[in-house]
Amino acid sequence: MNMHPGVKLRHIRLFLAVAEHGSLTAAGRAEGLSQPAVSKSLAEMEAMLGARLVQRQGRRVVLTAEGEVFRRHAREAVASLEAAAAALRPEHGAGRLSVGLLPTVSTRFFPNVVGEFLLDPPLPTLSIETGSHPVLLRKLRDRAIDLMIGRMPQPAEMPGLEFEFLYEEPIIAAVRAGHPGRGQRIARVLRDYPVILPTRDAIIRGTVDAYLASLNLADLVPAVETSTLALGRGLLYATDAIWFISQGVLEAEIEAGQVETLPLGASYLSGAVGMTVVTGHVLPPTLLRLMNLARRQAEHRKKI
The missing domain is CATH 3.40.190.290 (D-Maltodextrin-Binding Protein; domain 2)
Incomplete structure (x- = not known):
């Protein structure tokens, strides 16, 4: 099954920021977005992928099992795109x-x-x-x-x-x-x-x-x-x-x-x-x- 065409690079970057910081607020700060905007973007991506990627654990946000799998592949994909862009410069x-x-x-x-x-x-x-x-x-x-x-x-x-x-x-x-x-x-x-x-x-x-x-x-x-x-x-x-x-x-x-x-x-x-x-x-x-x-x-x- 192909990935939903509505999933954009901005969704993936924001998800990776949340995974790294363990916080919607910190991820939003790093990406220049408000916490509600981060939450909305994550909800959009989860709906399009048909899987729950993150969950709250106390004050932190942690990845689900599906989120861990998606992060591993998403990080490699973004790294490949960045390498491709760098090769053109x-x-x-x-x-x-x-x-x-x-x-x-x-x-x-x-x-x-x-x-x-x-x-x-x-x-x-x-x-x-x-x-x-x-x-x-x-x-x-x-x-x-x-x-x-x-x-x-x-x-x-x-x-x-x-x-x-x-x-x-x-x-x-x-x-x-x-x-x-x-x-x-x-x-x-x-x-x-x-x-x-x-x-x-x-x-x-x-x-x-x-x-x-x-x-x-x-x-x-x-x-x-x-x-x-x-x-x-x-x-x-x-x-x-x-x-x-x-x-x-x-x-x-x-x-x-x-x-x-x-x-x-x-x-x-x-x-x-x-x-x-x-x-x-x-x-x-x-x-x-x-x-x-x-x-x-x-x-x-x-x-x-």
Whole structure:
């Protein structure tokens, strides 16, 4: 059965915005429409398709099973149309690459990769997104990004994806230079000073929680939860807090002597960092070149 001829590209774009933002109001803001206009457009498309695509869940709007299927195909269709339009504009000849970065590679590793990448024009526009692991993983599956770089997904998340290992990254307990808890047993320090944990959707959070449980600190209530560099770093400088975070996030501050790490006494507090792509997805030559530079940067990192 063919799609109803009344379904327009504007309907599909608006639906994709709702799927991304989880809110009619936020989607309308992004598309320059009012909430009632968004609601009307969705209702029109659902009527023409003969399927319910979204439903309310508390304050959020989530996709139905039919909506998830439609989003996957709709995103690919819109991406193909955008690529076709771009191919008609010679001034944009190098195209665009979309890369999703987790915090551990955003501050030093990937900027070093880009530094090498920029030396060999003509260049595509690099569209770089940072975000939480679940958000970036969803965008990768929806082809909203071409590549995700960061911690290895959990085994249950791997179907349909391919992960390439780059290097091993430790989790650290970071404090400001001269922190009064230095030299004390880690369990005592964690009880005596505020603790900052990664957000609950951060892929390292489960590992950190398991470590705290091994110290009989499963009941520890964090003062703050964040994986954001600017906020976490500011809190370290302003307080006596201890921040559990991937080492790559704070490499520059550690090298500058502004941040120190407390010994954790646990060798398992590390994990694989690498590149994740969709299985069977044809990768453009420029993306393959970017990935090769990431491999070289990882090799260089291992030698330091």
